[in-house]
Amino acid sequence: MRVIPAIDLYDGRVVRFERGDKKKIHLYDYDPVELLKLFAEEGFQLVHVVDLSCAIDGSMANEVVLKKISRRNLARFVQIGGGIRSLERAIQLVQMGFRRQILSSALIEDPTLICKLMQQGIDVVFSLDTANERVRTKGWNETSELNVVELLKTLKELGLKEVIHTDVEADGTLKGRKLDFTKHLAQKTNLTFIVAGGISGVEDLEDVRRLNLEVPFVDGVIVGRAFYEGKITLKEMKSYAC
Secondary structure (H helix, E strand, O other): OEEEEEEEEEOOEEEEEEOOEEEEEEEEOOOHHHHHHHHHHOOOOOEEEEEHHHHHHOOOOOHHHHHHHHHOOOHHHEEEEOOOOOHHHHHHHHHOOOOEEEEOHHHHHOOOHHHHHHHOOOEEEEEEEEEOOEEEEOOOOEEOOOOHHHHHHHHHHOOOOEEEEEEOOOOOOOOOOOOHHHHHHHHHHOOEEEEEOOOOOHHHHHHHHHHHHHOOOEEEEEEOHHHHOOOOOHHHHHHHOO
16 A cells, blocks of 8 residues: 655644644745655655645745745645635646646535646645545635545546545544545545545554555555654654555
């Protein structure tokens, strides 16, 4: 399965928020560009980078960091998300080398946007953020009554292949990740799923690996705060990646 390190950016710094709440912020003393370079050198072919400033505040405070990543030819290792709400923004990012892009609210509001993005050579990944099995949008500030399975099937018909499924209630808490709903969605849609939110230690990586063996469509996991706080080492992450 794929193990994907996460770098969340807020005002140019590496951070983690608990449940998306910027009042519950954890700051980490890493240079984000050097950290991305380290992950790439350690063999991780994909790193999850989220522009929280853009997603939450509508701010371009992380643009300097993104341009540095681009100039150093590191964008090819990145799946970029956070605040990509228009075709114009997506095109700006792909021109910087960020081909693999994560969208959420924009695709919920206009599923056909996926076709326009793919025409621009963008590899689209849908970010499905849920709390109590209900969809959260607008930086997790709003709850939707959409039928999750029907939404995913609609996006699949338009060309979607991959979904990052974040458990909002678990994200950034180091309290572990329940996998039942992810399993259900993968079995119902046959889309490829990446697990995100709540990964707290090697036990969670083992749980995802077991699920991967049972349901091959669940083939990835994102590791954030657990790495930064020493709950999972680089060596352990690499041992689960294949």
